[in-house]
Amino acid sequence: ERSRGGSRYNVVRNVLNSQSKSYxxxxxxxxxxxxxxxxxxDQWKVSPVSRHIQDLVGWLSETTTSFGEDGSPVLAQTETRRKSDVIECVVLEGGKFHLVPSLVVFVQTVSDLISYSHKVPQLTTEVTHRLIELFKIYNALSCSLILGAGAMDKAGLKSISAKHLAATAQAISFIKRVLPLVKANLMSKLVPLHKNILAPQFRSLGKDLGEHHGRLEAKLVKIMQDRLSANLGVLASMSKTWDEQWSTAEDGSVEYKLSQFA
Known part of the structure; x- marks a missing residue:
């Protein structure tokens, strides 16, 4: 009887594991x-977001995340009553971030997968692999769309401006901040063998995000330097006419002629 009971238990467990993996x-x-x-x-323009997104960001940054009986994240009650409210930026570890629409989706998808890992803890390793893939997708595709100018074709942007670069740089900075939080949330639930396998992937991903952010900043600096150089030339030519705007009247007083740009 014990053998039969154990066999039935194993069958049920295997079926549940199979269905959980499929889901x-x-x-x-x-x-x-x-x-x-x-x-x-994405048009790569920052915009106000639902206060619920701030709740999710706060939930991700908690040392010990809280879940309800259905496995969904337990958010602050005072905040969840105001999901219709909008805020200009979200706060993460003391830093303020203005989000683009794709980053809002990123927060939602990451939260969904972490929530599922709590519902089915035996699949935490598989969930972690998939979360790392989401981080890689955002990093690689945003690089292709902005630094590679793919957004001009995909999203119909007329050009990749400094504003687009700045919005993307802030998005990558935000994701880079989220990465160690996700790592801390999931790695504590893994066995040592799986930790050793996944730890290098987190390090490599953090390095890739840092390099991407550095390239965006370098591009922004180059744009500002080019604009400064161009404007310096204009100012140099304009400065030659500045003395002509001053004149001395017969009584010795100084008169100033308004600039053509006034």
Missing amino acids: LDVLHKYCKTKLVSALQH
Whole structure:
């Protein structure tokens, strides 16, 4: 009887594990498709976001995350009553970030996967692999769209301006801040072997995000230097006419003629 009972238990457990993995595959595919679509259609303009997004960001940054009986994240009650409210920026570890639409989707998809890892803790390793993939997708695709100018074709941007570069740089900075929080949230639940396998992937991803952010900053600095050089030339030519704007009247007083730009 014990043998039969154990056999039945193993069958049920295997079926549940199989169904849980299948659902994770579906969830991950949905999150990935949603994120890619959001990135490709993003105009890279910061905009106000729902206060619920701030709640999710705060939940991700907690040392110990809280979940309800259904496995969904437990957010601050005073905040969840105001999901319709909008805020200009979100706060993460003391820093303020203005979000582009694709970054809002990123926060939602990351939260969904972490929530699922709590519902099915035996799949935490698989969830972690899929979360790392989402980080890589955002980093690689945003680089292709902005630094590679792909957004001009995908999203119909007329050009890649300094504002687009700045918005993307802030998005990558935000993701770089989120990465160690996600790592701390999930790695504590993994066995040592899986930790050793995943730790280098987190380090490599952090390095890639840092390099991407550095390239965006370098591009911004180059634009500012070019504009400064161009304006210095204009100012140099304008300065030659400045003395002509002053004249001395017969009584010795100084008169100033308004500039043509006044």
